[in-house]
Amino acid sequence: MPNLPTGAHSSILPRKQKLAKLLHPFFLGLGSQQDNMSLCLFLLWLVTIPLLAYSQTNPRGYLLNCGAGSSSGNDVTVGSLKYITDEGFISVGSTSTIKQDGLVAILTTLRYFPNKSARKYCYTIPVIRGGKYLVRTTYYYGGFDGGKEPPVFDQIVEGTKWSVVNTTEDHAKGMSSYYEIVVQAKGKALSVCLARNNMTASGSSPFISALELEYVDDSVYNATDFNKYALTTVARTSFGDDGDIIGFPDDKFNRLWQPYKDQNPVVISKHNVTPSDFWNIPPAKIFQNSFTASRGKPLQIKWPAGSLPSASYYIALYFQDNRNPSPLSWRVFNVSVNDKNFYANVNVSTRGLTVYAPQWPLSGQTQIVLTPGQGIPVGPVICAGEIMQILPLGGVTLNRDVGAMNELRRYFDNPPPDWSGDPCLPGENSWTGVTCTPGKQYRVTALNLTGIGLSGSLAPNIANLTALRHIWLGGNKLSGNIPEMGSLKDLQSLHLENNQLEGLIPQSLRKLPKLREIFLQNNKVKGDVPTRHRIKRRTFS
Known part of the structure; x- marks a missing residue:
């Protein structure tokens, strides 16, 4: 397992620069930690943050003001650059306002995630498939939860654990922090997630103040194979300069x-x-x-x-x-x-x-x-x-499985709060109830959401999860028809009992060679089920 950079709890002293009422106080701290891995120290640099804004429909770049309301009046400007609300890019979390004089506008709101059962909390942002993006996350704690020290947690990009967010030292100095990575988008949406780790204190919640994506030309850093690697910024320096940070518009990639x-x-x-x-x-x-x-x-x-x-x-x-x-x-x-x-x-x-x-x-x-x-x-x-x-990079989940899981999520009225981002990766942050098997590409092999109060219906695209062995969705409030599953040749057990399903039992279930359990009782379905030897059947109440 590779050494990953750590966050702001490094003992390295940051280079300091005179500030004026926190108008642009930012630290650059890149890094991460994983279980059973020694901490690795990275340089922290004090920076200001000029940013490039794009419209919400432009997949080349975004400036998101996290925790801001949805009305146009909540768009905020830093210099001549406008941030838009993060609503529409994430469906979970709560919002808070920091009431502190002199703060730059984007630091006055944040989104936080109090749900402890969720394995991760993800932003999903439209991008150009295969495009290269500079991703920057910004954090300003401000004591939003009434505590004295900010929480410590992980951040994840495109299914790879990127860094540990630890802004404790920066907060003590009245500073905010940001982290930066250059990564290639796997599909038409790029995920940036936060997750609890073993350093996240009980009663504290991961949070985020701002999120930026900037499209980077193919010619930039093109000696790196972005199918296998990402680049986390350690230092980007103008020697002999003692003026302001150089950024956009001087740097077209921000x-x-x-x-x-x-x-x-x-x-x-x-x-x-x-x-x-x-x-x-x-x-x-x-x-x-x-x-x-x-x-x-x-x-x-x-x-x-x-x-x-x-x-x-x-x-x-x-x-x-x-x-x-x-x-x-x-x-x-x-x-x-x-x-x-x-x-x-x-x-x-x-x-x-x-x-x-x-x-x-x-x-x-x-x-x-x-x-x-x-x-x-x-x-x-x-x-x-x-x-x-x-x-x-931590691995790749088969695109067809990712698409099918996202479609399944859309058919549920109340999917688990962590059903966003990569369904399989990182392994300890896979979606609730989802089991995956590693390989050249990760595959979804089991769904177990028994008795969690799911409503909605089953997406026909569930048939695209061709590595599925077990579907356990009993004890919920699912309605509609049971979709065709003839392509699930590895399916061994199907538990849909105690729902509100109706219609005919698909004949394709008869052709599944490995099916050994089929429980459909306490629904309104009709029809026959496989009668082969050794199949456990419960079909009607």
């Missing part, structure tokens, strides 16, 4: 670039660049300032400032010669990361350059060293950098 200064000299660029000329299309603004070193001297940067867990990382570094364009405006140097050669003879001109490693092992403190080439008349220079942990 990535946030943290300013960072240390003891290294800073130079200012005298030549503009074209973002589309670079890998990952960085904003032109990150090239305005750079770290440098004297002629013949190496440039050393300890970055990120904290200790990283042993894992594989995506690293991208951005360079530009800051001088006026001329035949002599270029620099040559070698790049090493933790004393290992990262890139030799980097030749940087005023047009700029990106170098990257799609998988690079890191552990502990990280140091980047730029060593000038022999006889080069100027020192090395670096403008910006990104480090993202490579997160293996």
